[in-house]
Amino acid sequence: MLISKNNNKKSQVPKGSGTRILINVTVVGSAGPIRFVVDEVETVAGVVDTALKLYAREGRLPVLGFNCDDFVLYCPVAGTEALKTWETIGSVGVRNFMLCKKPREVVEGDNDGKPVATGILRKSVGGWKAWFNKSLNLKVSSH
Structure with missing residues (x-):
């Protein structure tokens, strides 16, 4: 009897990883938002890192670099305070963010x-x- 391997993507997600959400990250000075899927339990620092990598992979301008410490993530709806790097992205309750360089x-x-x-x-x-x-x-x- 042959046992077939299940290639379903749902089975490849580790248990307890949380709900996955689609977020939009708008980079100030860029043409449009970057859209990608993250876990709700992902930290803000991880989201910034992913956004910078996707931004560079797409060849967008202006060139930003890869140092996450040079950037802050804002939620335009929630207020003018930058999100803390250790916060989880799902705790904010929104899906649209703005990525800016630190002064x-x-x-x-x-x-x-x-x-x-x-x-x-x-x-x-x-x-x-x-x-x-x-x-x-x-x-x-x-x-």
Whole structure:
């Protein structure tokens, strides 16, 4: 008697891995969102890592790199706070996210070489919040 191997994908999912959800990650400055499936128990850091890899694999511009520590994941509906890297993606309760580069810090020093003040270097005026609000305010005219 032959026993056939079941190649069903459902049987290949490890038990207790949680529910899988389809999420959209929009990268600021990119043409459109990246869509992929993750487990609800996946951490935010894991989602950022996956999003960066898929972004590079698709050959999208601008080139972002692969360092997850340089990026933060926002949920535009839930507020303006960045998600913590150890949070699970399913705990947020939404499926649309925004991936942004972290602001770079600039340390100003005096003649002794000791830092005097720390500020945040802004590359562009407004940032992702201004871009997001601007995109919501776009109106399509009928003429």
